[in-house]
Amino acid sequence: MMAMGSPAWAALRSNQVAVIINEVDPQSVAVGDYYRKARKIPVENIIYVSFFGDDSAISPDDFTQLYKVIQANTTDRIRAYAITWTRPYRVGCSSITSALTFGHRSDLCHQPEACLPTFQSPLYETVESHQGDIQIRPSMMLAGVSEQAVFRLIDRGITADGSNPRGKAFLVETPDPARSLRARRFARAFRNYQSSRITTTHLRAPYLTSQDNLLFYFIGDSRVSYLGTNRFLPGAVADHLTSAGGMLTDSYQMSLLRWLEAGATASYGAVSEPCNMLEKFPNPVVLMHRIEAGESLISAYWSSVKMPGQGVFVGEPLAAPYANRH
Numbered sequence: 001m002m003a004m005g006s007p008a009w010a011a012l013r014s015n016q017v018a019v020i021i022n023e024v025d026p027q028s029v030a031v032g033d034y035y036r037k038a039r040k041i042p043v044e045n046i047i048y049v050s051f052f053g054d055d056s057a058i059s060p061d062d063f064t065q066l067y068k069v070i071q072a073n074t075t076d077r078i079r080a081y082a083i084t085w086t087r088p089y090r091v092g093c094s095s096i097t098s099a100l101t102f103g104h105r106s107d108l109c110h111q112p113e114a115c116l117p118t119f120q121s122p123l124y125e126t127v128e129s130h131q132g133d134i135q136i137r138p139s140m141m142l143a144g145v146s147e148q149a150v151f152r153l154i155d156r157g158i159t160a161d162g163s164n165p166r167g168k169a170f171l172v173e174t175p176d177p178a179r180s181l182r183a184r185r186f187a188r189a190f191r192n193y194q195s196s197r198i199t200t201t202h203l204r205a206p207y208l209t210s211q212d213n214l215l216f217y218f219i220g221d222s223r224v225s226y227l228g229t230n231r232f233l234p235g236a237v238a239d240h241l242t243s244a245g246g247m248l249t250d251s252y253q254m255s256l257l258r259w260l261e262a263g264a265t266a267s268y269g270a271v272s273e274p275c276n277m278l279e280k281f282p283n284p285v286v287l288m289h290r291i292e293a294g295e296s297l298i299s300a301y302w303s304s305v306k307m308p309g310q311g312v313f314v315g316e317p318l319a320a321p322y323a324n325r326h
Contacts, residue, residue, distance in 0.1 A: 011161075011323035012128060012296040014039045016079040018137075020047045020070060020100075028085040030147040031154075035082060038154050039318055047073045056250050058088040058096070060104050067103060079132055080298050081139035082317050084150075089141065089248045093272040095312035100139040101302075108309030115275040118309040121302070125286060128299035138302040140266070140317040143248055145257055156265045157297070157316025160235025165321055167215030167233045169193070169200045170208055171284055179220030179241050181276050182284070189285045195292060197322075214238075215321075217264070218284045220276075222253040232263035235321035237297065241281050245269025246312040256314060266297040266315025268305070279306040294323040 019041055021032035036046060049066050051058070058066075070081075081100055091099040094108035102108065107119040122134050131138070144150035171190045173183035187202045198215060208217060209226040215233050220241035232238070238259045244251045246269030256269035274280040282304040290300035298317035305311060 011294055011320035012080060012299060012318055014041045014318060015045065016077055017041060017082055017317060018045050018047050018070075018074055018078045018080070019082045019084060020049060022053060022085050023048050023050050024052060025085050027147045027150075031142050031150045032084040034147075034151055035084065035142060035154055038158060044075070045078065053085060053088045056087055056247065057090040057092065060092050063091045063096075063099055063104055067100065070100070074137070078137060080137050080317055083139055083141045083143075086141070086143040086145075086248055089143065089246065089312050090271045094309045095246060095271045097139045097141060097313045098309045098311070101136060109272055111272060115277070117277070117279065118307045120279075120306055121308050123302045124304075124306045126303055127290070127293070128295040128303075131299060138298055138313075140298045140301070140313045140315055142316070143257065143314050144260060149261060153260055153265065154316055156234045156263070157319030160233075160265060160319045160321045162323055163234060163321050164197070165213075165215060165233045165235065166197045167199075167213045167236070168211060169198050169216035169284075169288060170211070170214070170218070171200070171202045172208055172217070172219040173202065173204045174206050174219060174221050176221055178276050179222070182218070182220055182241050182278055182281055185278060186284055193285060193288060198288065198292060216284065216288055218282075224254055224258070227258060227262040230262065232265075233321075234265060235291075235297070235319050236264045237266050237287065237291065237301070237315075238262075238264040239268045239282060241276065243270055243273050246271040246310075248312070248314070256312075260314065264315075265319050266301060266313070268301060268311050268313055270310050271312050272310050274310045277307070280308070280310060281305065291320075292322050294320060296320045296323070
């Protein structure tokens with residue numbers, strides 16, 4: 001693992017991000033405008049699409065038309081996409097972030113046989129400085145319950161940049177054995193993570209409460225209690241391993257948007273039944289290592305998931321707590 005003093009990788013720059021705005025969605029327009037100004041993103045990086053997307057899912061055929069427009073307006077310097085709407089978050093049974101990153105493909109998910117392995121991402125365990133060599137542009141949603149909620153998310157991401165925080169990381173093993181598989185599998189590596197800036201704790205408990213300076217919070221449960229009692233640092237990442245955390249607006253479990261409302265800056269969740277296959281969820285040790293090495297949240301999160309087809313990435317893409325953006 002990276003120790004204090006290791007050279008940071010160059011973080012993604014604002015002129016390398018394309019902002020995708022649905023011009024008939026008022027929240028998308030407001031978020032896109034706010035993000036462009038806050039991050040000083042060049043106007044030529046803005047890509048407008050137009051569709052009525054009040055449902056959680058968009059059909060593969062309709063998405064294919066959007067994808068053609070987006071690709072036609074993507075310049076060579078673009079390395080990543082920021083999606084500025086909250087719905088749709090799904091294309092068929094795959095996430096919209098995976099469909100935009102790889103193009104819609106049938107092996108991103110397999111319903112009703114959802115327990116099968118899916119497409120393996122070539123971005124898995126690749127560093128940000130090398131992702132451009134693969135010619136794949138990762139995407140992340142700037143989503144939230146309201147435009148004001150997304151504005152606060154963006155502000156946290158900007159505050160996080162280069163802040164070099166000293167924070168806490170928790171891997172919580174709950175009484176739920178199926179959803180705690182990740183906690184058990186990565187417990188030793190998590191405890192042995194070497195850093196002078198991040199304190200790691202593998203905790204056996206139903207939830208975490210009354211913690212401050214939280215930078216990483218990983219848990220497996222359908223709902224996470226007492227989120228509001230904890231205090232997240234700008235740039236914090238948190239997610240829960242469960243079946244429907246990525247169903248942003250209509251989940252029968254806890255939506256990952258609750259993490260962002262509680263103060264996290266990025267999260268990840270499943271949009272269709274993934275079973276508890278570890279490859280379909282973030283590897284917490286890889287994610288922590290990439291972020292501490294100086295990567296942006298979008299690249300670090302994508303590098304931590306081997307099979308991301310059924311999972312949606314939500315957060316402030318450019319946030320880089322340990323980056324040096326010279």
